[in-house]
Each structure stands twice: as C-alpha cells, then as structure tokens.
Amino acid sequence: MTDPVITPELVAAHGLKPDEYERILEIIGREPTFTELGIFSAMWNEHCSYKSSKKWLRTLHTTGPQVICGPGENAGVVDIGDGQAVIFKMESHNHPSYIEPHQGAATGVGGILRDVFTMGARPIAAMDALSFGLPSHPKTAHLVKGVVEGIGGYGNAFGVPNVGGEVRFHASYNGNCLVNAFAAGLADADKIFYSAASGVGMPVVYLGAKTGRDGVGGATMASAEFDDTIEDKRPTVQVGDPFTEKRLLEACLELMASDSVISIQDMGAAGLTCSAVEMGDKGGLGIKLTLDHVPQREAQMTAYEMMLSESQERMLMVLKPEKEAVARAIFVKWDLDFAIVGETIPEDRFLIIHGNEVKADLPLSKLSSSAPEYDRPWVETPAPVALAPVPAIDPIDALKALIGSPNYAAKTWVYEQYDTQVMADTVRAPGLGAGVVRVHGTPKALAFTSDVTPRYVKANPYEGGKQAVAEAWRNLTAVGATPLAATDNLNFGNPEKPEIMGQFVGAIKGIGEACRALDFPIVSGNVSLYNETDGKGILPTPTIGAVGLLASLDDLIAGRPAEGDIALLIGSTKGHLGQSALLSEAFGREDGDAPHVDLALERKNGDFVRANRKLIKAASDLADGGLALAAFEMAEGAGTGVTLDSSDIGQLFGEDQARYLVACAPDAAERLLVAARAVGVAASLVGRFGGTEVRLGTSAAPIATLSALYRSAFAKAVA
C-alpha cells in the first residue's frame, strides 16, 4: 500500500495550520512521510499539546506540602498520611459523547480510570459532571440516556463506586454536551509509577487489548469545532470494553507489585504515539518501535493507523529486562496481550519501523518541546449588566420553580444507574453534597465533590472561577473533611476568538487566586476547547473536582436533621440575586453580576465549621438556590419538614458566598452561636427542622407534595 502524497489539503485535514506545517519542515528539514504527518498532528493538536492554554495553566497554584506530584503526569498525587496517597484527575470526553453518547461517555470513564491505575493506584471513587442542552431540545433525552448508560455500563462493570457529580441543562449545550469524568485511586506513597523511561536498550512492552482502527484521528477531532458534518465523525469514536479494563487493572497492579516496571503510561488520546513520546521525552531518551509486533485486531493495518489508533484498554511500559518472564506470566494469567514492540535508544529519535521499512524517523524531543505555543489574543469580559428589578414571587412558588426543574430536582434517576457501593467502603453515596469513601482497612475517609456554576463564569469569569473553587472547598468542609487539593477540567469555546480566550484567562486567574488563598492546589487537569457548534460557544464551564481528607470517620458530618433541630446559618446574607438559580428557573433571566467571593471569609467560616463539627448534626454548603433550596434538600433527605423564618426572597434565595446551613440539637445550637461570637464568625438562627411542612416565612406547603415534585421532575424532563 502506498502512502498518500502530502498536499496542503492533507495538511489542513490533519488540523495543522500552514505556519505549523512550516515549523515541521524546519524541524526535520524535509517533507514528512504520511505517518510522520499523522504523528505531528496528534502531538500538536490542542487536546495533546495545550498550545492555547499552556501559558495560562502555568500561572495556577500547584504546590503545597501535601502535593507529591502536581500537573504533568497522568494524574495528581497527594499525601493522605500513614504512607498513603490519593491519586486523581478529571478529564473531558465531550466531543465523542455528543457523537455517540454511550461509547463516548464509557470510554471517557475508561480513560480516566487508566490515568489513575497507570500510576499504581487502585481506583476507589468516580464522579461525573455532565452538561446537556435544554430538555426540550430534540437530542437531549437521547444524549442523557446514552451518556448515563455509558458511564454506568463502564464504571459498574469495572467495579468503582460512583459517589458524586453534577448534571445541568442549558441551551448553550444544545449542540455540544459536556462529559467530565473524575477518578481517584489509592496507592502507597512510595509505590507511585511515573511515565519517564530510563536506561538504554530497555524493552518497550505493549499491554492490554489489541489495536484496531477505532479512534484514528480522535484527538484531532476533539480539537475541532462541530458543524453539520458531525455524523461523519462517528467512526472516530472508540468502543469501550470494561471487562478488559478490569483485567488490565488487576494485571497492572500485580505487575507493579512484582518490581518489574521502570515506567508505564496508558494509551489515551493518540494512543501509541503520545504514550511512547511521553515516556521517551520525560526520560531524555529515544524510542524505537517495530509495529509488526503490535497485537492487531484487524488485518493489513498501516503504520499510520497503528500510530494514531485510539483503541481502548492499552498500556505501554518500559520493563526491567530480567523480569520479562515474570511480567509475561501475569498477562497470560489475565488473558491479555503482552508484546515487546520496541526499545529505548540513546539518541533523540522516534523511529518507527513497519515491514522492514522506516515509516517515521523524527527527533523525539521536538515532538512535544517544539509544539506550538500560542499567546492567543484575548479581551477582558465586559462588566456584567446591572441586575434588573426582580418581580415579586411567593417563596413556595419560587422553591417549586427550582425543585421542579431538572437542574435542581433530585438526580436519583441518574445515580441509581451507577453502582455507588461496590468495594463496600462508601460512607456517603451521591444525593446530597460530597461523596465520602472510607480508605479501605483504616478509620480514614476521603471526600469528593465536583463544582462549577457556569452562569457565574459567563457573567464574570474571574469571580466565577473563584466561586467554583470556593464551592468545592465548602462542599468538602460541609462533611467535616479537610480540603486537600483539586483538579480542573476547563471546558470553553473556540480560543481563537478573543472574547472566549478572555473568559478562559479570567477564569484561570480566579481559580488560581482562590487556590492560593485556600491552600488548595490544582494537581491535575484537562483543557477542552472548541466546544462550539455552528459558531456558538457553551457557557464557560471550568469544572473543579476536589478531594478532602477525614483523618477519622468520627470527624464526619453526615447525620440528618431530626425533629426539633435548630437551623443555623453560618455566614451572612445580603441577598445576591444576580445570575441566581431563582432568576434563571423562575423568570428565565440571566442578568446581573455573579456573587463575589471573599476568600478570607470563606476560609474563616469553613475553618469554623470544621473546628466545631462535634456540635453539628448535619451541614450543607449554600450555593445556587441559596438557603431555601439547601434547607429543603436537607429536610427532604431526612424525611422531615423545615421552617425558615424569613419570607424575604433575597434572604431565602440569595446566593451570597461563604455560607453554610447547619442543623444542631437545641443545646448544641446555643453553644455554636457562642463559639461563633467568640471568633467573630457571623451565625444566626434561621429556623427549625421538623413537622410535615416546608414553611418559608408566611408561605407553606406539605413536604410530601414538594418531595413528589422534587423526585419526579428529572425523569419527567428526560423521558
């Protein structure tokens, strides 16, 4: 088979701009082969190279005494004491999920799980943050069903509990849904595996499933905008096999325990190309691959196809040569492919041989280090328009508008399709606030949350970015956990538009600021740009996934409010309604500024909640929907009623930050108020739990009626 001739059209079809192609010619001093062109396009697309975002990502806060490994590896590694570490990351699989929701979402879960176990960690928790178009849009129900089934189908079979996440609906996602998958794993801090190869002449080993033609060009697809030819892109979506992934996990962990592995890297986007270059580049070595040895699913695959295939459930490893027999036996035991496909070489070369022909011969270090990096022009997001007057509304009607919307209704329909308890360590399943998973065999536990309010970020990227971090920090605090670190999954539109780049820059600045102020470093992340369809961008959606530590389950705040418990508000309420859930759900409006976050106050109030957790029976952070929604959710979850004394809409539904609703027994409430006064934390009695009604000031409704609405609205919306 002869390779196609390199033409400007072929270059453009690989997503390479003319000046980027010029740079390739400069680096290699000749025209690239077809395979080489494919390799460059895979390494230099936005998805792999972060060429538009790198400059700004460097400004994030990524260090701290708890950080063992920050961004740059497959996932971030954070110390949790006793020689143990939590390893986590969040990653998007947006474009594939829109094209083929079930497989797109499934392989998103598979990819993030591999990122975690390739570092030697056994995955112990997963979450998914999902954004869809309006329920009334003809594609939405199909996407929701497919994505949820795909996530469940993969995660359930793999056997990792799903403990949280988000689901939102907004018109801006009509043509571009977001699927952000998070995974966390557990490992011994001194047994973390990294991707840097070392030693010359070491065997490069291919592990896992066979290579097929699926996903060829997937990473390039993920870096393009959508238009009406999207259906043609279906063949670029990969197919997931959780059964193979589960065996790959067990085989890899067994292999890692056998002291055979020098370095290991999963094959994700741009498969063999990215993983091999990554290992060579980080180790300052060259890599020679002989593709004839690659286990292949289909006949007559070309070098180009093998180098760009995104077949799932594969790993690349540099092996200690004397351990070959041991390693091979483990993979034979698990019925997985094991093939030596190459070796490390001293010179700076990425040498690809197939059928005794040299298919690519490139300077390896240049593939990533010389990737283009752009300082994209950006414009500051204009100041938001002032909030127009908010019409009067009965507080119960306002609450109904929220809980009757799939955005704020119970997400039971979603998480009942996920296995939330496998591994038998789930202390707090999804539903309310952060999920909590015990560290197996210890009294410790980890808390997980994922947060962002895209409306805020659009109105005010800087404050919106701060808020996403602060809300995640607050959610961890509300279960009594000490926030440890975070991962960011930055979903934006086309960065070549200065206003979109401006949103990105603003959000990054806000995230960086909040992470610094809260000692809450970003240890891993992912950027997804070009989330646009026919030129219309999504709401900027920088999802923050975060992890907190409970040194003992005794520190957990997870109880439910009981009849007669006092409702206390920690923090103070001015009644900020700009960009609020109330405005959006009750009046279909998105105006005004996002709430501003006072990070010092955030910290003070959060530290107060944690310090006094023994007095607190149940707690919830206040976010969109404000006090009224939080009080309803807390009461509903406990099967009791609640009375809030105020009937002021701003007090009830305002979205001021740095606030918590806590439930305390009456004597404990008294002590908590005293403690708050002593340290200058604002705390006030706002109501009581109990009865069979939700009463907001002078207006009331039976909890049973509201609960029925809250529990049915989601299914109704996506049916």
Add this chain to the structure above:
Amino acid sequence: MKAAIITFPGSNCDRDLAVAFEQAGAEVARVWHKDQDLPEGTDIVGVPGGFSYGDYLRCGAIAAQSPIMQAVRKHVEKGGYALGICNGFQILTETGLLPGALMRNAGLKFVCKTVTLKVATSDSDFTRGWNAGDEASIPVAHHDGNYTIDAEGLQRLKDEDRVAFTYTEDVNGAMEGIAGVLSANRRVLGMMPHPERAADAALGGTDGSVLFRSLSGALALA
C-alpha cells in the same frame, strides 16, 4: 468456618465478600477461576458479584463453564454450602445448582439502591438469624435481576419453602418479587441483593451481617 471466595475475570465484589466472611469469623481462602480444586476443608464457597467474563454472551454463562465451577458442583453434591450473590446467583443458576434464571430488569436499566427485603424463610443456615417475615435493608446493584422460573418450578419452590427473600417493592420485575432462593437441601443460596454491603455500621447498615453470623453459627463446628 472455612470459606473459599472465587475470583473470575470481571468479578468485582470478591474482596467485599471476603471481608464480610472474615468479619463473621471465617477463615477465607481466595480461589482463581482456573483452579481445578477447592482448598481442603472448604465449608462454604462464595461466588461473588461483578461482571464475570464481562457478562458477555449471557450473565454467568461463561463462568458456569470454568474449571472451578466443576469443583463447586462436586462440593455441593457432597453436601457442601455455597452462597452466590448477584453475578454469583446468576452463575449458580447457569450452573444448574439453583433453579430459574435472571433476566434483564423489567425497567431495562441498571438499578443500584438500598431496598427492603422480606425474609421469606428462617429455615436455612443462611437465614436462621431472622424470623420469617422480618424485614432487612440491603442494597441491590444489577442490570439482570429479574428472577424467572416456570410455573411448576415456582410451585415447587413455594411448596418446599425455598424462597429465601422477597422484595417489598417492585425492583426489577422479578416473579413474585423473588430476591433469593435456596437449593433443595437448603445449603445453596443465591440472591441478587448484596448482604456484604450491609455488614458494617460505618457504611450505614448492618442487616446483611445477620446472614454471615447465621452461617458462622451453623458452620463453626462443621
């Protein structure tokens, strides 16, 4: 009590089941699906939940053909005990050690939640810790838990008091709400709910531990 917990490729509740047995005082051995024999002196075999062989072909069908299941069959024929949970229940029906079959849930979706079970009989070493009619809160997590059996078989199960648990709500469309059944000699139990996930107060429930304690009481001297 000596328990042997099998691991098939795709099992994912094997560790959870081992922990629950250990907490009930059992000596636990882990067994690989390619093994030909069970460890000497095994009292009870645990067939765990998960997705053995990816649930490809039909849930439990491929696992039923694995070498270790031949050994389990011999163990049961000699009067040995076996407990199959979720995928384990599916494997035991596919092996023919329990009657009936588990079909796709009537709602066609995977369902994971804590449900209330009714203990239908206390006449077994698995359920002796309850009284018939007691309720127990135990999680389910499955896609194929819709228990089905022919009319004659159903009548026989009822006549012989071999329905171990029923659901108190319609979870998956199972015939007569059947959640678990016993073998004729009452020493093999298959059930869709996961008692091993409700055997630890820290996780919010201990109703499942009654089952493991009942077993440990019965098998302590065996």
